[in-house]
Amino acid sequence: MTRETRTVPEQDPGAVRAPFGIHGYEETVAHDTSWNAHAHPWDELLWNERGASIAVVGARAWTITPTLGLWMPAETMHSGSAVAGTWFRATFFGRATTPSLSDVPVAVEITPLLRLLLERLGDAGLDPGSRAATEAMVLDVLTPSPRELLVQVPTSPLLRPIADAVRENPGDQRTLSRWAAELGVSTRTVTRAFNAETGTSFARWVAGVRAQHAVELLTRGWEVEAVAEEVGYRSASAFGAAFRRTTGLTPGSFRPR
Template sequence: MTEQATVSQPGATTSHRSGPRRASSRTSRTLPSYEAGSVEVPFVILGSSEVITHDTWWEEHSHPTHELLWNERGASTATVGPRTWTVTPSIGLWVPAGVRHSGWTPAGTWQRAAQLNTRTVRSISETPVAVDLTPLLTLLLDRLDSDLGEASRATTEAMVLDVLVPAPTELLLQSPTSELLAPVVETVLADPADPTTLAAWAARLGVSTRTVTRTFLAETGLGFSQWVATARTQHAIALLARGEEIEDVALLVGYGSASAFGTAFRRVTGVSPGRFRAR
């Protein structure tokens, strides 16, 4: 990894490619791009671990190996095209070899990753997909970071591959790419608490509410309100992972009460904010 630049980053803003930011220095890292399997590696699974000291933007890159991303502490995001996944200690992300992706990791995040040899490991999906970091999978991955004999390592790697499967749900935000909706996307991702309604956006864009809704559905699979709730939830997860109080997070992402926030959060993630943070 190569540190390219550090700049002052005031305020608390958001970007669909960066996620929530707070006042701190921001680091940009540039990594090379490889085709799948283009580099011969002398391992089956190789782990890495780093505590990120500055808000870090990872420029678009790709690996010759498959990659599993997760966090020991904190929440980060990974972006492929218009799709942005949230990565946490309980929900990781599988990125197939050769897939170009970028990322955002807030300061204080304890980031984990594992590279998997394409010659010995078949990808669990043709495209990036969420992975449940179950207690068993986490223990096995931790074991690979210890000093193992050849036979024990081979057994542990085989067990990792046996339990490594796509998650039934994922923390994914698909951003529309049409010029019509660009102002909506930019505003909501910069300030999830923005109160502009569907009717107000339609009037501002000079189209009907039906046109806005149909465009959101066609490009994201979600209606306007569902998409806004998902964007707010993605932002909220990063704030919860930083230790912010649930009541404060509710206000920061545009809800008038913790109960309203909890209802919206549960619809997107399937669990309450408190239980999600506990996981």
């Protein structure tokens, strides 16, 4: 499958004071696409009209979907990727005129109201008064979400073999005790390392990796049963239950319509 790699020019965050309030950009990528690590001098809301994409900051990787966006603060180095056919949208917030939602990346629920307001700002014929009122409403309804499709990737020499194997093959069936035996350490040692590096348990971390991979496959049009098998579940029902616990949504909500 063709993959396109894009380079975003380096920008000096202190050199630009964006005079605009809220400005949007959208594109449908024809190929699997990756963006290099870069930062903007303005805040950015990443969201999708269709498909799935990934934004990476350090060792943290967020999945972005039509219902779950990501607030990327100005000056934050991040890279990204999107699967072919993804209709992605980026909304830029000029810090000279709009307050920042957060100084760290946070998930944002893309509610129907927020979507409508952001789409209205894309109307080139919107008069200044209506634009100002709409921007004020966007800032009023823009709030962090308690849900997020986030995976903290462990990087220590102990856990890196596990992280690499599971991310390469989310259907990997090795248990925590089997991994500990293969690495020559105790189960308790691996458990403590996972909690320290990822803030969660091994089982929940694996569920998060599987959910991220499942979202990508679902947005490509895979059937739920095929996705369940690919990411390591014995049945579609078991996959669906685990997926809902992790994302708060059903697998079917991510399939193209």
